Amino acid sequence: MDIKVVVEELLKRIPSDHLGVSVRDVGRAKELQKRGIRVRRGDYTDPGSLLHAFEGATQVLIVSSNVLGDEAVRQHCTAIDMAKEAGADRILYTSHMSSSPTSHFPPAVDHAATEEALKASGVPFTSMRNGYYTASLPWFLRDALKTGELVAPEDGLVAWTTHADLAAATATVLSEQNLSGLTPSLTATEALDLEEIAAILMELTGRLIRRVVVSDDEFRAQLIYQGLQDRVADMFMTFFLASRAGEFAPADPTLVSLVGRPSITV
Numbered sequence: 001m002d003i004k005v006v007v008e009e010l011l012k013r014i015p016s017d018h019l020g021v022s023v024r025d026v027g028r029a030k031e032l033q034k035r036g037i038r039v040r041r042g043d044y045t046d047p048g049s050l051l052h053a054f055e056g057a058t059q060v061l062i063v064s065s066n067v068l069g070d071e072a073v074r075q076h077c078t079a080i081d082m083a084k085e086a087g088a089d090r091i092l093y094t095s096h097m098s099s100s101p102t103s104h105f106p107p108a109v110d111h112a113a114t115e116e117a118l119k120a121s122g123v124p125f126t127s128m129r130n131g132y133y134t135a136s137l138p139w140f141l142r143d144a145l146k147t148g149e150l151v152a153p154e155d156g157l158v159a160w161t162t163h164a165d166l167a168a169a170t171a172t173v174l175s176e177q178n179l180s181g182l183t184p185s186l187t188a189t190e191a192l193d194l195e196e197i198a199a200i201l202m203e204l205t206g207r208l209i210r211r212v213v214v215s216d217d218e219f220r221a222q223l224i225y226q227g228l229q230d231r232v233a234d235m236f237m238t239f240f241l242a243s244r245a246g247e248f249a250p251a252d253p254t255l256v257s258l259v260g261r262p263s264i265t266v
Helices: 003-011 026-034 047-053 070-085 106-121 134-140 163-176 194-205 216-225 230-244 254-259
Strands: 020-023 038-041 059-062 090-096 125-130 149-152 210-213
Touching (some): 020 026, 020 047, 038 047, 047 070, 059 163, 070 090, 070 106, 090 106, 090 163, 106 125, 125 163, 134 194, 149 194, 149 216, 163 254, 194 210, 216 230
Parallel strands (some): 020 038, 149 210
């Protein structure tokens, strides 16, 4: 989730002096300061900085960490604890539609653990179960225009969802306080697999794009050959495991009702 996009959406709804942003590097948020937004340093590994950053906030939006596993959950729990100590009336968290302790997708396991921490905090909360980001699609399509082949393992349907729609939904929930607890999946209204994505790419470019299915082992080996570390390649492979299991497939109308317009399609 791009917090700057959320801020832009919030500025359409509330005055700038009602907003505070917590960032690790205050120098990178000078433009927000110039617009009247309170900017303070906050680091998930530094509880004191978060307590200061959250001071006076009635609602705190916690954007999930860019690390994985136990460290991610520790960071999220620190943010939850500091939001509670700062006196926040409600905590929002950017979760994922596949959130589950048994998910094939490692970030979803972290999200599930964080949601348990939110429940245990005693603070009213909203866990925004975001759809799979459309912004990740270029990675899957990176060689298709050069080779005419979209090569990947067997996949499943994905309700691809844009950052713009999710930012608008998040701003709506913050400003209207109209969802609580674990939200339904916040997704676009259509779910597509990579074969359908290849067809869209072919239509847009006028070039023949063929979907080619390879084995998991063959694809992982190719990722390693291209220079990815083992752990990064393994992480990419979990997308295919999870999508085949249907974890990213359910499309839900909740996001459309929140943004008040049709969702942005692939």
